[in-house]
Amino acid sequence: MKKKQSIKKNYGQYLPLYNLGQLKSSITPFFGGDIKTDHHHYLLEPTTENDLYANHMSRNIIFTIDDEMYFLNGNTYLQQNDELQVEYDLLYQRVVRSNTLFSIESLSFIPLHDNLELLEVTIKNTSNKNLTLDVITAIPIYARSADNIRDHRHVTSLLNKVEINEQTVLVKPTLSFDERGHHLNHEAYTVSAYSPTTKVNRIITSLEDFIDGGSFNFPKGIYRKDFEPKPGYEVIGAIGFEPFILKPEETATFNISMGIFNQNEDALHIINKYKTKKSVEEAFKHMRNYFEAESSKLSISMVNKDVELLLRWVRFQPVLRRIFGNSYLPHHDYGRGGRGWRDLWQDLLSLILINDESVETLLFNNFQGIRIDGSNATIIGDKPGEFLADRNKIVRVWSDHGAWPLLTTLSYIHSTGHIEFLFKQQTYFHDQFTHYTNKTRDIETSEHILRVHNKPYLGTILEHLLLQNIVAHFNTGKFGFVRLENADWNDGLDMAKNNGETIAFTHFYASNLMKMAEVIEKINRPVRLFKSLYDLIFETIDLKTFFDNVSDFKDTTVEVDATKLSYQLVELYKKRIDHINENAWIKDTHLQSYITDSNVFLDTADTMNLTGQAMALLNETLTMSQAKSVADTTKKLLFNKDNGGYHLNSNYHKIMMDMGRAFGFSYNHKENGAVFSHMAIMYVYGLYNYNLVQLGNEGYKSLIMRAIHPDAHTVLGIPEYFTDKGVGKYLYLTGSASWLLKLLQEQVFGITFYYGKLTLNPKLVREDFINHRASIQTFIHGKLIKITYINLKNLDYGAYKIDKVLYQGQPINIEHTKIEGDIEVYLDEL
Known part of the structure; x- marks a missing residue:
């Protein structure tokens, strides 16, 4: 094509x-x-x-x-x-x-x-x-x-x-x-x-x-x-x-x-x-x-030929991102190649979808980049699992970095059913930085592996995940939200190191605690943790003491009952959600996203940052009524259909030195209020979580239709963002491609896995079908399968149910039948 x-x-x-x-x-x-x-x-x-x-x-x-x-x-x-x-x-x-x-x-x-x-x-x-x-x-x-x-x-x-x-x-x-x-x-x-x-x-x-x-x-x-x-x-x-x-x-x-x-x-x-x-x-x-x-490993037929062509290129954008890093295309003219920590995990989302045989190895190797204080290496080597000490002895902590590994790991576990992956043992990264990189020490080793008594310390993948999320959970500021540190997902929010807080990613970390509680409850076996992490989880020490303890790490491990650990994580989650509900809302219409370095909440009733709304919906930390209120207000304040959909933030009409460089950019460009594909698609994914399908469909369709529009000059695929003129910038190398593929497979086509078990719950709208058909070719339990939804009565979402599933012309029950080849899924009236 x-x-x-x-x-x-x-x-x-x-x-x-x-x-x-x-x-x-x-x-x-x-x-x-x-x-x-x-x-x-x-x-x-x-x-x-x-x-x-x-x-x-x-x-x-x-x-x-x-x-x-x-x-x-x-x-x-x-x-x-x-x-x-x-x-x-x-x-x-x-x-x-x-x-x-x-x-x-x-x-x-x-x-x-x-x-x-x-x-x-x-x-x-x-x-x-x-x-x-x-x-x-x-x-x-x-x-x-x-x-x-x-x-x-x-x-x-x-x-x-x-x-x-x-x-x-x-x-x-x-x-x-x-x-x-x-x-x-x-x-x-x-x-x-x-x-x-x-x-x-x-x-x-x-x-x-x-x-x-x-x-x-x-x-x-x-x-x-x-x-x-x-x-x-x-x-x-x-x-x-x-x-x-x-x-x-x-x-x-x-x-x-x-x-x-x-x-x-x-x-x-x-x-x-x-x-x-x-x-x-x-x-x-x-x-x-x-x-x-x-x-062909992930191909989609829906809407029209122009959309199909765009999605064909979106399939390759995560690959291009791995090849070109952040440095090797004309708009991406910074750095010296390679990718960042966040990229490692988000790019794997697409590899999981296409059943890439290297996924488990890459996923396992990525955990070598986590420090014992919960932070992570920020310089990534050329080889899988290679992480380097910062050459300039200057390091930054992005407050969102600890959130992404669990999302990717759970995607892998649900896709494969391989829950035992959580008990594989991995090393920890070791360099001169301690105390969440706020202090340094002298080290003599050049291999960057944490050792105890001259032997590499090995912790389970589950321990690595708990470490990152628990440290972030307790790393809070004056108002009780996760500290922004040097920035979160929005790299432009880089000038609020002292007092800044990210309410947006407080949702993410809270949700992660609940997800880990559910996983631990399911595995129902004792979990081994190093002693300081155990003490931090059960709140017998504070975060400062934890950092002091692990700066010269000599901990032994302790065995924790799964039920006890799961219960404690749920309790921490509940406290955080209660705190959000009491302190983060603006007139019950939408959520605050950030606190500035001047100890001021960023938004008012008339302004909004998309990230706070997206992270709440994406992580399902809201009730249904709260989600509807957020969705309605977000559309009112940030949606622009002709320009690609949802803007990243309102126009604050000022430079904010107490937040970051983003607000020195002209409004409607890059991190200051552009239609930013990555966050817009995560927000849309969140809308689908709450079955707000019409809003979600309008959200992602606005973006891809703008990318297709000749005046966007995007050539192929989706760009990182659209300017005030609707022109696509930073072509090809955007993490939003992985998220768009994830959105389409899991939400729009409704193909999801729960610990390896397949379910179909399509959320296609009437306009998605071409001659009553919409299809996706993807991997199901290791086999490349084409799933075609057939909507003979031209029904819209909410008016249909799955009537029957046919394999080679014969009805099957997907809950009890292993799918070996292409299937047709017939939709009929409720």
């Missing part, structure tokens, strides 16, 4: 490309974007949002036709009226640029296993006369760390060593040179070009020679053949071909590759695999088959 569109203007559209190796890139219909393996190895110059409109330092080919220059990227005065057609799919870009003289069709993708991006370009003479062509690639080779974009930019060019081998420019800098230290470089950066139509007659490697006193728009050196490779200069892959004549309706094809190879790879051998059109076609087919198979 492809997306095709005619491009009239450059709105900064781009597509991510990646493979199963290390290569990842971004590419626009104008061939902007970059190619890299990680933060320190970029083939093309690193790209930010504004660079999407400046394509000089990216992919390009110059076609001189009858003495006039034309560019592949269209950036000449002659090409401003070119027609541009773009086709996107998993995972490639096809562009057709045409005018009265010629058309150029290009295909861009990355082979599944080799670290090079392929660009196949075919030019066709669409005029009625012969055209004389001179063709040369024009691809500047950056070949260094992103740090060097302005730090030692010139000095690092002095490291460049250039080789020409057949039709390939190979750059291998002598050193990796930056403030980390100077090391021998082991990577080679390549640009190659081949054509069956004509032969290479010149290769220019010096950017200075290529420009030759001109400019990127009018390079003057591109026809000269007397330039020799020079070390110590900025490099370009300018591979020129013998001039040739292209008759009307004739075509000429050029295969260009751009790669990054380490010293253990035979770069030229890999490059030569892709010289011919046939080899490119085979690589393309292989890549397409792989991604098509992956997309």
Whole structure:
């Protein structure tokens, strides 16, 4: 299922490309974007949002036709009226640029296993006369760390060593040179070009020679053949071909590759695999088959074809997030790669849905990042389960971090029935930080594993979960809510460290205590805990004493009766909910979300933050009447259907230095009141928890319909947020994708598991059905199953029930029958 569109203007559209190796890139219909393996190895110059409109330092080919220059990227005065057609799919870009003289069709993708991006370009003479062509690639080779974009930019060019081998420019800098230290470089950066139509007659490697006193728009050196490779200069892959004549309706094809190879790879051998059109076609087919198979692991048919296409891409967004982290797409231009603690757990939600075989291992490894004081490591290594001490000896605590692991773990346990996972034993992260990172100590170990008597201390997964949630539960401020610390889910609330409180996540932690009580009651076996945690749970010590005890950890473990432990957790939950009901409501209409560093509740009767409402509904800490009141008020204060749905907060019309940087942003942008997909979808999930289906349906449909709207410029999938103009920003890499998939499977299609037992409780509305059918293909007990709901009477939610379930045409009872293949679920009147 492809997306095709005619491009009239450059709105900064781009597509991510990646493979199963290390290569990842971004590419626009104008061939902007970059190619890299990680933060320190970029083939093309690193790209930010504004660079999407400046394509000089990216992919390009110059076609001189009858003495006039034309560019592949269209950036000449002659090409401003070119027609541009773009086709996107998993995972490639096809562009057709045409005018009265010629058309150029290009295909861009990355082979599944080799670290090079392929660009196949075919030019066709669409005029009625012969055209004389001179063709040369024009691809500047950056070949260094992103740090060097302005730090030692010139000095690092002095490291460049250039080789020409057949039709390939190979750059291998002598050193990796930056403030980390100077090391021998082991990577080679390549640009190659081949054509069956004509032969290479010149290769220019010096950017200075290529420009030759001109400019990127009018390079003057591109026809000269007397330039020799020079070390110590900025490099370009300018591979020129013998001039040739292209008759009307004739075509000429050029295969260009751009790669990054380490010293253990035979770069030229890999490059030569892709010289011919046939080899490119085979690589393309292989890549397409792989991604098509992956997309089938969770596919949804509902509403219309546009929605189906969007959801097909949403399925891949969690994967893209794991590949690209927070650093490797144009809007995501911060950090040095990798993901954050919250990302680890939320991205697993989608892996659980698609029955990924690595889920249990990844989930288990993630628990290695928890400290014995209930905080967690914030620097995540490249390997699963690898956590690092903070390099700058500066660390932050996000108050929500302890809440997410239980949600993900329970999703896994309910999906698989594997409750014994809770009793697997895992280590704890150990570095210089103690007292919820507010104090430090000297440590001698570099392995970052907590030890007692020189042996790693091992606690059960259940102990890790209890630790995080109990510490957060007791880590309260003046008003009795969980301390905001350096921020919660909203990273922009980062200036209320002293007195800030997050009422929103107080709901989450309270709910988690109840969920753990239920799990412990179900397992009905003694639980072992280290002594200080036991004392904190049963309130025989306070949090300060707990932190003092574990700062020099020497605890023994104690056995706790499951019933006793469960009862205590329920009591703590009840006290917290009572406190919320007494202190967090605004005129019984909606909930406070935050307390500022000035000890002031953030909201009034006329203002609202979505997070507080979302966390209450999501965690089911409200009564039904309370939920309806919150839903009605939230729609009144924050809903904007045309702009994508629910805004993150009201406009406070002021900078609030006692809350965070978010309120320095212009309103309706990013964390200050934008329609923020992640929180909006969690809020909608909460609406469905209370069967407020019409409101929930309107909420998520507004978001996806805005993403589909041409004026959103989101290309594919859902963005992180929409601006005041309804334009999607921070494309592809949003945790909201996992939540949208979770919402659709568990709430809209009603496919849920309770300790491995399947139930069906659809909440589809009339408009969700296409020709009376709505279907989802997903994993049920390890098998890929298609479930089709059939609504022959065109009934709306609330007017139907499940009448019968058919497998191979025969009625079955899903409570007593193991589902082995696709099923049809017929709906009929109540």
